[in-house]
Every structure is written in C-alpha cells, then in structure tokens.
Amino acid sequence: MxxxxxxxxxxxxxxxxxxxxxxxxxxVSLSAGRGEMVALLGPNGAGKSTxxxxxxxxxxxxxxxxxxxxxxxxxxEGRQLFPDxxxxxxxxxxxxxxxxxxxxxxxELLPQLAAIRRRLAGVLSGxxxxxxxxxxxxxxxxxxxxxxxxxxxxxxxxxxxxxxxxTQLNAEHGLTVxxxxxxxxxxxxxxxxxYVLEAGRIxxxxxxxxxxxxxxxxxxxxxxxxxxxxx
Amino acid sequence: MRELLTYVVNGLAVGCGFAxxxxxxVAVHRVTGVVNFAQGMFAVVAGLSASWLLGTGLPHGLSExxxxxxxxxxGLLTGLLAIGRxxxxxxxxxxxxxxxxxxxYAVEIVVWGDQPxxxxxxxxxxxxxxxxxxxQHLLVIAATAVTFALLTTFFGRTYLGKxxxxxxxxxxxxxxIGIDVTRMGLLAFVLxxxxxxxxxxxxxxxxxxxxxxxxxxxxxxxxxxxFGSLGRAGxxxxxxxLLGLAESLAAGYGYAAYQLEIALGLMLxxxxxxxxxxxxxxxxxx
Ligand SMILES: Nc1ncnc2c1ncn2[C@@H]1O[C@H](COP(=O)(O)OP(=O)(O)O)[C@@H](O)[C@H]1O
Ligand SMILES: [Mg+2]
Numbered sequence: 330m331x332x333x334x335x336x337x338x339x340x341x342x343x344x345x346x347x348x349x350x351x352x353x354x355x356x357v358s359l360s361a362g363r364g365e366m367v368a369l370l371g372p373n374g375a376g377k378s379t380x381x382x383x384x385x386x387x388x389x390x391x392x393x394x395x396x397x398x399x400x401x402x403x404x405x406e407g408r409q410l411f412p413d414x415x416x417x418x419x420x421x422x423x424x425x426x427x428x429x430x431x432x433x434x435x436x437e438l439l440p441q442l443a444a445i446r447r448r449l450a451g452v453l454s455g456x457x458x459x460x461x462x463x464x465x466x467x468x469x470x471x472x473x474x475x476x477x478x479x480x481x482x483x484x485x486x487x488x489x490x491x492x493x494x495x496t497q498l499n500a501e502h503g504l505t506v507x508x509x510x511x512x513x514x515x516x517x518x519x520x521x522x523x524y525v526l527e528a529g530r531i532x533x534x535x536x537x538x539x540x541x542x543x544x545x546x547x548x549x550x551x552x553x554x555x556x557x558x559x560x
Numbered sequence: 561m562r563e564l565l566t567y568v569v570n571g572l573a574v575g576c577g578f579a580x581x582x583x584x585x586v587a588v589h590r591v592t593g594v595v596n597f598a599q600g601m602f603a604v605v606a607g608l609s610a611s612w613l614l615g616t617g618l619p620h621g622l623s624e625x626x627x628x629x630x631x632x633x634x635g636l637l638t639g640l641l642a643i644g645r646x647x648x649x650x651x652x653x654x655x656x657x658x659x660x661x662x663x664x665y666a667v668e669i670v671v672w673g674d675q676p677x678x679x680x681x682x683x684x685x686x687x688x689x690x691x692x693x694x695x696q697h698l699l700v701i702a703a704t705a706v707t708f709a710l711l712t713t714f715f716g717r718t719y720l721g722k723x724x725x726x727x728x729x730x731x732x733x734x735x736x737i738g739i740d741v742t743r744m745g746l747l748a749f750v751l752x753x754x755x756x757x758x759x760x761x762x763x764x765x766x767x768x769x770x771x772x773x774x775x776x777x778x779x780x781x782x783x784x785x786x787f788g789s790l791g792r793a794g795x796x797x798x799x800x801x802l803l804g805l806a807e808s809l810a811a812g813y814g815y816a817a818y819q820l821e822i823a824l825g826l827m828l829x830x831x832x833x834x835x836x837x838x839x840x841x842x843x844x845x846x
Contacts, residue, residue: 385736387732387735387736403736405732405733405736409730409732409733409736410730410733411725411726411729411730411733411734412729412730413725413729414722414725414726414729418722421719421722422719422722422723422726422737422739423737425723425737425738425739426737426738430719465737469737469738
C-alpha cells in the first residue's frame with residue numbers, strides 16, 4: 330500500500346538535519362499512513378536515529394518539513410530508561426505529555442511489567458528494559474510509535490514477543506508504527522512498506538515484498554539474495 | 561562539659577546553614593550538572609533583604625518569608641543566565657555562575673551598602689540537659705530538619721520531583737518523553753534560591769552577613785556537597801554538620817581565625833579521598 334502524498338499521519342518532506350556542519354539527513358522524504366507499519370532500514374550511521382529524534386522534536390530540521398498528525402511516542406535506541414527510578418516511576422513519567430499517570434492499562438497490556446513494577450530500571454535485563462521502554466512509550470497513548478532498533482541486543486524470543494505486541498496494537502488500535510531496524514528479516518515480517526536509508530539519503534523504498542526481491546537490498550540487509558537463500 | 565555542649569549546639573546550628581547551602585548545590589547539580597557558585601549569594605541576598613525589611617517595620621515571619629522569595633528570584637535569574645541559552649555546557653554555566661556571584665557584589669553594595677548586617681532572631685534560651693541553649697540555634701536546627709524532610713519527600717515521592725530526578729539521570733530520555741529539561745533546570749535553580757534563602761534568614765541572626773559572606777558559605781557548602789559527591793543531600797547534611805562542629809569547636813578552643821582553613825582543608829581531603837576511590841572503582845576489571 331502506498332500513501333498518496335499529503336495524507337499520511339507522518340509526512341516528512343525534503344528533510345535536512347545537521348550536527349554543526351555535518352549533514353546527517355540530506356533531503357529525506359518519508360510518509361506513513363494512519364494505521365500503517367513502515368520499516369526504516371539502513372546501516373550504522375545512516376541517520377536513522379537522527380530521523381527518530383527529529384520526529385520527536387529533540388532535533389530541529391535545518392530545512393524541510395516534518396508533520397505528525399496525532400501524538401507521537403518514541404522508543405529510543407538503547408532503551409534510555411531512568412536507571413535509578415523504579416519501573417513504575419519510569420512508566421508514570423511516560424505519561425508526562427498526556428498527563429496520564431496511572432499505568433494500569435499498560436500493566437493490563439504488558440502484564441510482565443506489573444510483576445517487576447517496584448524494581449529499579451537500571452538492574453533489569455535488556456529484554457525487560459525494552460519492555461519498560463515500550464510501556465513507557467504507550468503511557469502517552471500515542472497515535473504514532475517510532476521504535477528505534479527494537480531487536481538490537483535482544484534474544485530472538487524476546488524480539489518476537491515485542492514484535493507480536495506491536496502488530497497487535499497496530500491491528501486492534503490502529504497504531505501507526507515506524508520501525509527502525511538493522512534486522513531486515515524482522516522488519517519485513519512485521520511491516521508492509523519499507524524505506525532504506527544510506528548516508529542520510531533514501532536509496533530505496535517500496536512494499537517489503539518488492540524490496541526483498543531487489544538484489545541490492547537482499548545483499549546488504551538479508552545476507553545474500555533471495556535466490557541464494559532459496560537454494 | 562557545659563562549654564562543650566554549647567559549642568556542639570552552636571556548631572550544629574552553623575552546620576545546618578552549610579547544609580542548606582549544600583542542599584541547594586546538590587539540587588542544581590543533580591538536575592543540570594552545573595556547580596552553582598552563586599549559591600552562597602542567595603543566602604546573602606536573603607539575609608540582607610530580611611534585615612532591611614525588618615528595618616522598614618515589616619514584622620518577623622513576613623520579612624523572612626519575603627527575603628526567601630527574593631532569593632528564589634535571584635535563583636531564577638542566575639539559572640536564566642547560566643542555562644537559559646540552549647546548548648550551554650555545564651562547564652560554561654559554572655563560569656557564568658561565578659560571574660553572577662561577582663556581579664551580585666556590586667548590586668548588593670549599591671542596594672544595602674558594604675557593612676555587615678544582622679537582625680535579632682528568636683529571643684531567649686531554652687534549657688537542654690541543664691545548659692541554656694539559644695532559641696535561635698534550636699530554631700535553625702528544627703527548620704533545617706523540616707526543610708530536609710520536605711526536600712526528601714519532594715524528590716522521592718512527588719511526580720514533579722521524579723521528573724527532576726529523571727532530567728538528572730538521563731536528560732536525553734527526559735526530552736524523548738517530552739520533559740522540557742531547560743525548564744526543569746530553571747526550577748532547580750529556583751529551588752536552589754529557596755534553599756539558599758532559608759539558610760540566609762536562619763544564619764544571619766547568628767553571624768552578621770555582608771556582601772562577601774558568600775565566600776565562607778560557598779566554601780563550606782561546597783565542601784559538604786562534595787562529601788555527598790554533589791548528588792546526595794543526606795550525605796551532604798552529614799558533611800555540613802561535621803564541618804559546623806569542627807569549626808565551632810576550633811573557635812571555642814581558641815582557633816577562631818582558622819575556620820575557613822579548616823573547611824578548605826577538610827574539602828581537599830574529601831576530594832582527594834573520593835577521587836582515589838573513584839579511580840580504583842574504574843580500574844576494577846569489568
Ligand atoms: N550528537 C551528534 N553529534 C554529531 N554527529 C552525530 C551525532 N549523532 C549522530 N551523529 C552523526 O550523524 C550520523 C547519523 O547518525 P545516526 O542518526 O545515529 O545513525 P543511525 O541511527 O542510522 O546509526 C552519523 O554519521 C553520526 O556520526
Ligand atoms: Mg541509530
């Protein structure tokens with residue numbers, strides 16, 4: 330499914346973002362429709378996290394436009410919890426924007442968080458931390474969720490569990506998801522469409538099925554072409 | 561024995577003043593990473609304001625309260641100058657706070673003159689274990705205890721306090737969830753102003769205050785805050801009380817001239833010990 334220009338819940342056009350004089354994003358355009366799950370692939374240093382930070386308003390564009398229709402939440406790369414606060418306090422702070430501080434609904438959705446609510450976030454395992462980061466983002470009742478490196482450093486079983494929650498939220502609540510991944514298999518599994526970012530520019534985009542067939546994408550992100558994999 | 565108890569109570573009261581200064585330093589440093597060298601100035605501004613307001617006939621209580629608010633405003637102004645501009649590093653903010661402290665001298669001298677000022681505190685004395693203790697000393701100790709209890713509750717139990725802690729522990733994540741880290745930093749500076757102000761109105765009746773008293777206050781407050789690694793108000797309180805006791809005993813037994821040296825010496829020892837301890841932690845294999 331392709332979104333007609335200008336109707337997406339996320340619309341990024343000709344975005345340029347700089348760190349000082351270094352250009353991190355160089356004319357990026359990207360859109361996501363309401364209820365769509367879109368992947369953003371790319372190697373280290375491509376500018377993926379820069380895009381996520383710009384979407385959540387932490388970075389200001391040098392030029393171009395960023396439009397988000399609705400509330401956006403951002404699960405940052407590396408979880409970025411508050412280590413010396415409890416799980417529950419981390420969640421409650423996630424409601425800062427929405428002024429919703431009761432984590433009951435998040436506990437309902439992610440019961441494993443209720444079991445560790447009193448523990449300090451800093452002592453949790455990577456998988457537990459990602460779950461807290463997920464719950465913290467949901468506290469603001471987002472319409473759009475940007476997930477930066479969902480699977481990085483996590484065991485496959487944990488990643489699958491998180492991905493299942495994502496697709497479920499998408500199916501049941503129409504949550505729009507922008508999934509930033511280096512693990513293209515996971516991204517292609519979960520998303521309908523994908524963009525490939527390299528050195529600050531979008532170098533490929535389209536339905537995941539098509540991208541997976543493209544030799545270039547397959548070689549770079551799937552560890553060999555589909556043909557080779559099938560042999 | 562009787563003398564000793566007097567010195568101890570006096571030392572605790574003076575130490576409480578240092579502790580409140582240290583608490584202000586810790587609050588600002590925890591949230592912003594800035595060492596606020598204008599912290600002693602907040603106490604001076606409050607002390608001078610209170611003495612002046614009482615002189616105009618405003619009653620006790622109101623005068624002190626208004627003086628603390630003036631110190632809070634001084635805190636806000638210092639914060640605006642130090643961290644108001646986006647992208648200021650804690651290091652350059654520290655330099656700004658030093659500058660603000662010096663600039664404040666000029667303002668204070670113009671407004672209040674350069675002579676030490678004081679005002680009477682709580683009159684009378686109370687008998688403790690058969691020894692007469694000045695009521696003002698007890699007031700200082702009680703007020704400090706209440707302030708620290710409030711501070712602990714604020715940071716440990718309230719949503720806003722948790723948000724301030726969040727800014728300290730991961731400013732990037734705080735921004736990700738929509739907390740305005742600069743505004744929270746300014747709030748910390750206001751809190752620093754309030755704490756400095758409380759210190760000023762409590763201590764001025766014990767020791768007259770003048771524009772340059774901030775040096776004594778900041779040296780002692782900083783020494784105490786360093787005892788708590790600039791992040792732990794409880795330890796800073798302990799450090800401040802020890803400093804107050806050491807200085808009071810030294811003064812009591814004839815070494816009054818060396819009070820500031822004692823503070824500086826203790827601060828140096830603490831810093832050296834702490835830096836070696838931290839290095840050894842770093843050197844431990846992971
Ligand atoms: N805070 C920063 N200051 C300067 N350069 C940065 C900063 N953050 C990222 N960069 C640079 O911007 C580019 C994109 O980084 P990033 O968005 O983190 O890439 P990705 O998330 O795709 O790995 C890289 O070249 C990186 O070195
Ligand atoms: Mg990244």
